[in-house]
Amino acid sequence: MDGAPPPPSPSGLSAYVAVSQLLGLTLLGTTGAWLGRYRGGVAWHSPLQFNAHPLCMVLAMVFLQALLVYRVFRHEAKRSTKALHALLHGLALVIALVGIIAVFESHRAKGIPDMYSLHSWCGMATFVLYLLQWFLGCGFFLFPGASFSLRGWYKPQHVFFGITLFILSITSCLLGITEMLLFNISDSYSHFVPEGILANTLGVLLVAFGLVVGYVLTREEWKRPPLAEELALSMDFKTLTEGESPGGGSQ
Numbered sequence: 001m002d003g004a005p006p007p008p009s010p011s012g013l014s015a016y017v018a019v020s021q022l023l024g025l026t027l028l029g030t031t032g033a034w035l036g037r038y039r040g041g042v043a044w045h046s047p048l049q050f051n052a053h054p055l056c057m058v059l060a061m062v063f064l065q066a067l068l069v070y071r072v073f074r075h076e077a078k079r080s081t082k083a084l085h086a087l088l089h090g091l092a093l094v095i096a097l098v099g100i101i102a103v104f105e106s107h108r109a110k111g112i113p114d115m116y117s118l119h120s121w122c123g124m125a126t127f128v129l130y131l132l133q134w135f136l137g138c139g140f141f142l143f144p145g146a147s148f149s150l151r152g153w154y155k156p157q158h159v160f161f162g163i164t165l166f167i168l169s170i171t172s173c174l175l176g177i178t179e180m181l182l183f184n185i186s187d188s189y190s191h192f193v194p195e196g197i198l199a200n201t202l203g204v205l206l207v208a209f210g211l212v213v214g215y216v217l218t219r220e221e222w223k224r225p226p227l228a229e230e231l232a233l234s235m236d237f238k239t240l241t242e243g244e245s246p247g248g249g250s251q
Contacts, residue, residue, distance in 0.1 A: 009074060013222050017072055020212040024063045027205040031058045034202060038195040039184075050106035054176060056099025061126065061169035062206065064092040067162060070224040071216055078226075086142050089134050096127055119175035126168040133161055163217060170210045177203050 035042060035051045042051045066088035073081045107114050115124065140146045140154045177199050181189055189196045216222060 010222050013071060013216070013219075016212060016216050017068060020068065020209060020216065023205060023209040023212060027202060027209055028059060028063055030198065030202045030205055031055055034195070034198050038198070044102070045105075047110075049102050049109070052102035053099045053106070054173075054180065056095050056102065057123070057169075057176070058173055058206075060092040060095035060099065061130070062166075062173060062209065064088055064095070065162075065166050065169065065213075066092075067166060067213060067217060071222055074224045081224075082142055086134070086138055089130075089137075093131060093134060096130070100124075100127065117175075117179060119172060119179045122168065122175060123172040126165060126172050129161070129168075130165050133158070133165060163214070166213070167210065170206050173206055174203050 031054060035055060039051050040048050042048055042055060044052065066085045069081060069085045069088065073084070104114060106112075114120065136154070137158055140151055140158070146154070181196060181199050185193060185195055
């Protein structure tokens with residue numbers, strides 16, 4: 001019925017989303033505290049330029065991953081939700097690119113070789129795949145052109161690789177934290193120094209954030225239900241792109 005209020009969110013969803021965002025903000029604050037208290041802060045074109053890298057990558061590749069958009073905005077128009085999903089991922093790519101530029105420029109200024117560690121391999125592979133995923137997602141779902149059947153085929157691949165890239169992002173961050181600690185406090189790390197404890201706490205927060213987000217994404221009953229008008233539009237789109245009538249027969 002027109003004007004009827006939207007149905008309430010499924011039980012527990014709002015609480016888990018709130019916990020995930022609280023964890024996300026906490027891990028961002030912890031990253032800033034680590035870099036500010038023990039690494040001197042962040043500044044561009046200075047010896048502190050490298051510190052922009054971990055801050056940007058945690059913000060972009062972990063916190064800003066727009067995986068929960070379709071769980072949170074359940075009753076808004078699908079087109080608007082798609083646009084927000086793409087916009088947040090695009091913003092994440094820009095911030096991640098700033099972080100990558102920061103580490104390459106810092107290495108060049110200090111004479112440190114690039115792309116030799118497991119962290120750098122995993123991190124760069126994740127960024128390149130993330131960029132490819134974004135382009136493919138926009139091409140298949142945001143812009144017109146792909147047929148109904150092609151979108152239906154690609155959607156499970158998009159969902160799978162989205163979750164996979166989220167896991168790879170967290171894994172790359174954990175590798176980066178360990179590498180950074182071994183570079184800077186290798187002699188005292190085993191003595192439970194405050195910096196090591198704080199960085200380890202950041203790692204635990206990253207894992208906790210990933211677990212909560214992963215739990216929300218894998219609950220079938222928390223998936224966004226299609227709206228009635230979206231079902232009608234889907235049938236019309238299928239008819240236009242594949243020449244089938246709403247009843248399934250060929251025209």
